[in-house]
Amino acid sequence: MVTVGDHSRIRVGQSHGMGIDGLTGIPVTIDCDISRGLPGMSIVGLGDAAVVQARDRVRSAVINSGMRWPRSRIVVSLSPASVPKSGSGFDLPMVLGILVAQGEVPAESVRQAVAVGELGLDGTVRAVAGVLPMLLAARQAGFLRAVVPASNLREARRVPGIEVTGLSHLTQLQPWATGALTDERQDPGPTPDDGGHRTPDLSDVAGQSAARRALEVAAAGGHHLWLSGPPGTGKSMLARRLPGILPPLSEPEQLEAAAVHSVAAEKGGMAGIWARVRPFIAPHPSLTLPALIGGGSGRVRPGAVSLAHHGVLFLDEAPEIDRGVLEGLRVPMERGTVNIERVRRTVTLPARFQLVLASNPCPCGAEEAADCRCRAGARDRYLQRISGPLRDRIDILARTGGGRSVNISGTVDSSASVRDRVCAARERTVARLESLRGAGCSGSSGSSGTCTDYGVRTNAGIPGPLLRREFPATDAAMLLLQDRLRHGDLSQRGVDRALRVAWTLADLAEAGRPGVGEVMDAVEMFTGAVGEVGV
Numbered sequence: 169m170v171t172v173g174d175h176s177r178i179r180v181g182q183s184h185g186m187g188i189d190g191l192t193g194i195p196v197t198i199d200c201d202i203s204r205g206l207p208g209m210s211i212v213g214l215g216d217a218a219v220v221q222a223r224d225r226v227r228s229a230v231i232n233s234g235m236r237w238p239r240s241r242i243v244v245s246l247s248p249a250s251v252p253k254s255g256s257g258f259d260l261p262m263v264l265g266i267l268v269a270q271g272e273v274p275a276e277s278v279r280q281a282v283a284v285g286e287l288g289l290d291g292t293v294r295a296v297a298g299v300l301p302m303l304l305a306a307r308q309a310g311f312l313r314a315v316v317p318a319s320n321l322r323e324a325r326r327v328p329g330i331e332v333t334g335l336s337h338l339t340q341l342q343p344w345a346t347g348a349l350t351d352e353r354q355d356p357g358p359t360p361d362d363g364g365h366r367t368p369d370l371s372d373v374a375g376q377s378a379a380r381r382a383l384e385v386a387a388a389g390g391h392h393l394w395l396s397g398p399p400g401t402g403k404s405m406l407a408r409r410l411p412g413i414l415p416p417l418s419e420p421e422q423l424e425a426a427a428v429h430s431v432a433a434e435k436g437g438m439a440g441i442w443a444r445v446r447p448f449i450a451p452h453p454s455l456t457l458p459a460l461i462g463g464g465s466g467r468v469r470p471g472a473v474s475l476a477h478h479g480v481l482f483l484d485e486a487p488e489i490d491r492g493v494l495e496g497l498r499v500p501m502e503r504g505t506v507n508i509e510r511v512r513r514t515v516t517l518p519a520r521f522q523l524v525l526a527s528n529p530c531p532c533g534a535e536e537a538a539d540c541r542c543r544a545g546a547r548d549r550y551l552q553r554i555s556g557p558l559r560d561r562i563d564i565l566a567r568t569g570g571g572r573s574v575n576i577s578g579t580v581d582s583s584a585s586v587r588d589r590v591c592a593a594r595e596r597t598v599a600r601l602e603s604l605r606g607a608g609c610s611g612s613s614g615s616s617g618t619c620t621d622y623g624v625r626t627n628a629g630i631p632g633p634l635l636r637r638e639f640p641a642t643d644a645a646m647l648l649l650q651d652r653l654r655h656g657d658l659s660q661r662g663v664d665r666a667l668r669v670a671w672t673l674a675d676l677a678e679a680g681r682p683g684v685g686e687v688m689d690a691v692e693m694f695t696g697a698v699g700e701v702g703v
Contacts, residue, residue, distance in 0.1 A: 179203070181269030184282045184311065185246075185261035186302035187253045190468050190508070190515035191427055193298070193305025195282070197247045198258065200265035205241030211262075213246030216254040216466050225287050226262050233291035233338045238270065254467040257296040260285035260315065264341060273345040281313040281345070282306045284320075291338035295319040297433035300426055303327040315344055323430055323438065326423065367412035367445055370583040373402050375569075380406070382566035382693065384586055387413045388593040389672030390626030391665075392501065392523040392561060394486075396551075397568030398535040403526040406568070407482045408448065410524060412583035414480075415591050416444035421478045424518060428477050432470045447479030449521075453488040457496050461506045461519075468508050468515045473500045476521035486525040487553040494558055497523065501561050525562065527551060535569070563628065563665045564693045593675040598625050604638055627671045632664035641670055645687040652691060666690040 179202045187194040196213075209223040223244075230237050244262055246253055261283040267273040284302055286294040299320040306314055307330045314332045316324045321334030333344055343349040373380065379395060383406050386393040395403040417425065425447055429437045437447055451459060451472045458464070462471035472481060483489060500506045500519040508515040530547040534540040540547055630639065640646050649666060652658040658666060669690035670682035679686070 179269045179271075181265045181267065181273075182275060183261045183264040183268060183278055185258045186282055186284050186306055187251065187258075188255070188298040188302055188431065188467065189251075189513075190517055191301050191431055191470075193302040194251060195306065195309045195311075196251075196253060196258070196261075198261045198265045199245040199247065200262065200269045201243040201245070202238045202266070202269045203241055203243075207239050207241065209242040209244065211244045211246070213244075213249045214252050215246060215258070216252070218256045219246070219253055219258055222256065222259050222262060222287075225256075225289065226259055226266075228289040229259070229287040229291045229338050230263060230266075232289060235338070235342075236270065236272075238266065242266065255296060255298075256286035256294075257284045257298075257302075259287040260293065260335075260338075260341065263287070263338065264345060267342060267345065273342055277347065278345050280311055281315070282311045283315045283341075285315070285317045285335065287338060293317045293335045293337060298431040299324050300326065300423070300430040303330060303332065304423070304427070306330060315341070322442075323426060326426065326442075367440075367583065368405070368409050370406075370409045370413060370586055371580050373405050373409065373580070376402050376406065379403075379566045379568045380580070382564050383410060384413065384590065385669065385672055385676065385693070386410070386522070386524075386564050387586075387590045388627075388676055389563070389597075389668060390522055390628035391563035391669060391672065392525075392628070394525040394527070394559075394562045394565045395568060396527050396529060396565070399528060399533045401568035403568050404482075404484055407450075407480070407484075407524045407526060409583060410480050410482075410522070411440075411446045411448045413586045413590055414446050414522075415587070415594055417441065417446055417478060425478045428470050428474050428518065432475060434475060437475070447476055448482065449476040449479065450482040450484060453483070453485045455489065455493060457490075457493050460493055461496050461500065462508050462515075462517055468510075468517070470517050471506070473497070473506055473519040473521055474517040477518045479521060480524060481521040482524045482526070484526045486527050487550050489553075491553050491555065494554060498558055498561065523562070525554070527554075560659060560661050560665075563669050565695075566693070589676060593672065594626065596675045596678070597627055597671070600639070601625065601630070604634075627668045627675070630668060630671075632661075635664055635667055639667075639671060641667060641682040641687050642684065645670070645682055645684045648684060648687055649691075657695060658691070662694060666694045669693055 181200045183198045185196045185198055187196045209227060211220055211223055227237060246258065264278060264283050268275050268278065284296060284299060286296050288294055295317045299316055300323045303314055303324050304327055307327055311330060314330055315335055316332060318334035318336040324332045335341060335344065340349055382393060387410060395406060397403055422441060422444060426438060426441045429441065441447060449472050458471065460471050460473060462468060462474055501523065504520040506517050506519045508517065529535060530540050530542050530550050532541045537547060649663050653663050670686040673686040673689055674682040
């Protein structure tokens with residue numbers, strides 16, 4: 169508290185809150201000035217409607233909690249004033265600043281503390297979105313303590329190096345600030361990982377050996393996959409079982425994925441992330457471009473490509489999705505990020521996902537062209553809604569067969585056994601990339617620095633020039649790819665993608681280098697299903 173002259177009665181209290189821009193937390197200083205004047209509260213500092221309306225929430229919450237409300241003029245300033253601020257998470261630090269200004273909380277006790285939380289009119293402390301990235305930024309800014317809503321405590325406790333307390337009611341704020349809050353029921357310990365989270369098992373899928381193999385190869389190399397087949401042949405079942413055969417999330421991946429879901433207030437996906445299961449996002453085919461890549465008029469909300477960060481983005485009935493929306497996938501697939509443009513700023517969101525498309529052979533769903541009941545040309549037009557450039561970014565095309573081609577006899581591998589093979593293949597990939605540490609992988613799609621940098625640890629992420637220079641197939645296999653390129657069967661991007669898939673096949677087979685067999689299989693996976701899919 170600062171007092172300027174005994175007659176002016178100017179009292180200024182200071183506290184700290186957190187704003188958020190995209191996935192970046194922004195420390196915000198809250199100055200509360202209590203001075204002579206008509207009773208009232210004004211808020212300055214470029215806040216949105218939720219911030220400005222806090223004056224009514226804060227006043228009612230303080231009075232209804234039995235706390236003293238100043239009977240004078242209150243001015244609250246949020247700085248830096250030039251940075252837009254949004255959301256209701258500034259309610260709690262505003263009250264804390266008022267308590268400091270009134271001398272009820274020593275200024276020194278909250279100098280290295282940050283507060284985040286929304287207030288109900290009865291004084292309850294309610295959850296806010298984005299607590300995880302806020303506290304990551306608070307720790308980086310040097311704050312040692314933090315208070316958050318009790319319902320946000322689980323994710324907040326995932327941030328190491330900062331002491332976090334959860335509050336359920338405003339009456340606990342002053343005891344926390346002064347160090348007198350000792351009720352452990354209001355400050356629970358870390359919640360253990362959700363060991364009860366389960367993913368569907370691959371053994372549930374009957375038959376479809378070719379599609380199952382394509383799914384395993386896609387998982388081992390991080391490749392994008394397109395499944396085509398008549399309705400009811402297991403395309404969605406296969407896609408939903410992909411997270412169960414992918415390697416568990418590493419700790420950095422876990423925090424990144426959880427931060428995206430925290431900002432989006434997607435609590436449903438957090439349980440799987442804390443269990444180290446990769447996210448699985450399956451939006452409805454009616455989704456819009458902002459729903460896919462992110463956006464919003466105020467605070468930017470992550471879209472499906474960001475919610476699927478380090479996980480799987482499944483687009484069922486892909487030809488039914490607006491073509492302009494599908495085209496929005498092309499840049500994130502190459503860069504691993506998505507930029508949301510605003511008038512005076514650009515928000516960058518992570519979007520390193522594994523894409524799985526699913527489609528019927530035609531609108532009527534007939535497996536064979538002879539059985540198709542659509543009008544002439546409808547079968548071709550249906551799948552031409554997926555453009556050539558987008559299709560060229562998909563490494564593997566596979567087809568699921570109907571009942572006449574399904575063999576349901578015999579046993580099939582479970583997700584656990586397939587995941588073991590996938591993890592072993594990925595370990596061989598990482599070991600190979602480690603051998604080139606310092607060789608330089610700049611210019612890769614969605615990466616920077618070296619191949620072993622975080623985020624580029626699969627065959628699908630190796631940049632094309634380095635792939636051809638350092639990781640070629642055998643001479644005979646490279647001549648085969650060159651011949652396909654010369655005859656126009658493959659584009660240059662297609663050559664690189666086929667070579668990446670060939671390396672994944674070699675890693676699965678524990679081969680030292682892809683040969684003609686692996687390259688031919690890879691080319692067939694990239695182009696062999698073209699006639700069947702109808703592209």
